Structures are given as structure tokens and as C-alpha cells.
Amino acid sequence: MKSFKDSxxxxxxxxxxIGKARLIKSRFDIDVVGGDMGVVATRLxxxxxxxxxxxxxxLVDNCNFSQEEFENSHDATSYLRADECFWEEFxxxxxxxxxxxxxxxxxxxxxxxxxxxxxxxxxxxMAQDPRVIENMERVISATKIKAGKEMEELVQExxxxxxxxxxxxxxxxxxxxxxxxxxxx
Numbered sequence: 465m466k467s468f469k470d471s472x473x474x475x476x477x478x479x480x481x482i483g484k485a486r487l488i489k490s491r492f493d494i495d496v497v498g499g500d501m502g503v504v505a506t507r508l509x510x511x512x513x514x515x516x517x518x519x520x521x522x523l524v525d526n527c528n529f530s531q532e533e534f535e536n537s538h539d540a541t542s543y544l545r546a547d548e549c550f551w552e553e554f555x556x557x558x559x560x561x562x563x564x565x566x567x568x569x570x571x572x573x574x575x576x577x578x579x580x581x582x583x584x585x586x587x588x589x590m591a592q593d594p595r596v597i598e599n600m601e602r603v604i605s606a607t608k609i610k611a612g613k614e615m616e617e618l619v620q621e622x623x624x625x626x627x628x629x630x631x632x633x634x635x636x637x638x639x640x641x642x643x644x645x646x647x648x649x
Contacts, residue, residue, distance in 0.1 A: 465524065466556075468549040470537040477524040478549055480557040484521055492518065501558060501569050508554075509576045516543070519550050 465479040485496045492514055494504055508515045520531045538546060551573050559566025590596050 466549040466553045468545040469542060470546075471539040471542040472537060474537065476534075476546070478519065478522040478546075478553045479524050480522055480553050485557075487521055488518055491521070494518070496554070496557070497561065501565050502572060505554070505569055505572050505576070512547075515547065515550065519546050522550065522553065 465477050467475055467477050469475050480496065482497065489495050489497075494507060494514075496504055508518065516535060517531070520534055523534070555566060555570045555573055558569045
């Protein structure tokens, strides 16, 4: 059993058991007992909200509060603590089923952590790259210009409703005229 604290300092205990593994399989079609552990770990890594659902299931005493109450008690920092706790419990559970699979999962978890850190580092570097910043500024500027033009057109339509109605009436009259000529021909 592993423990972590939420943003208010409340302690939560996680425990992965066979019964909870069955519940996870029935709700999410994730087999933490007999499935391909690489596939299971990768899916859980790539789906953080599903992982949070699984964490809720693993809580030792989750009958005294709703999942929404549990999730609302977490900010980003406490979510990371819950996440770390989950991966430790998952690795321990897998280790107890099969030492070889447990070791493989532990290695995979370490690699996933490295990938996550690398992704975060790359995001920071990209955000500081002058080329990316320049491109973002161009996109923002173009969006403002387009939005400004559309806003001007809307304002003109509302300022001159009579002329807008006149234009619409002329268009319709022109289409009727063309349609009438086609019928006569």
C-alpha cells in the first residue's frame, strides 16, 4: 500500500488488489493482472484522466466521498504525488505477480518518466525559441486582423440595416429576374 497527500494535506492510501484489478478490467478494459504489461503501462501513461479514474478505484477507503470530491481535492502538485504513488503501487503489484514482469515494468516506468521530462524540457525550449515566438506572433497578428475585419463588417451591417436589407432585396430580385428569364426561354 502506498500513500500520498492532496492539496489540503489529507492523506490517501492506494492498494492494488485482485478485486480492484477486476474492477479496472470491467470499467476500462485494462487487464493489470494478465494483460501485456507494456501495453497496459503505455495506455495508462498516455491517458492521464483514465489513470486518475484508476487511482480513485485503488483508494483504500473510497466509499466516504465521490470521485468528483476526490479529484477536486487535487491541484497539479498533489496530482503528481498521486501519480507517483500509483506507479509505485502498480510496479509493486506487478513485481509480486512475477519478478521478471515487475522488473520490466519498473524499467518501462523509468523510461516513461525520462520521456515525460524530455517532453517538458523540449516544450520549454520551443517556447523560448525566437523562431517559434515569431511564428506565434504572426499567427496572433493575422488572427487579430481577420477578427478586426469581421468585426468591422458586423458593425457596418448593424449601423446600416436598411442598406443591408436593400442589398439582400436586390440580390433576391436579381435571382428572381434570372429565374424568370430562364423560364421564358
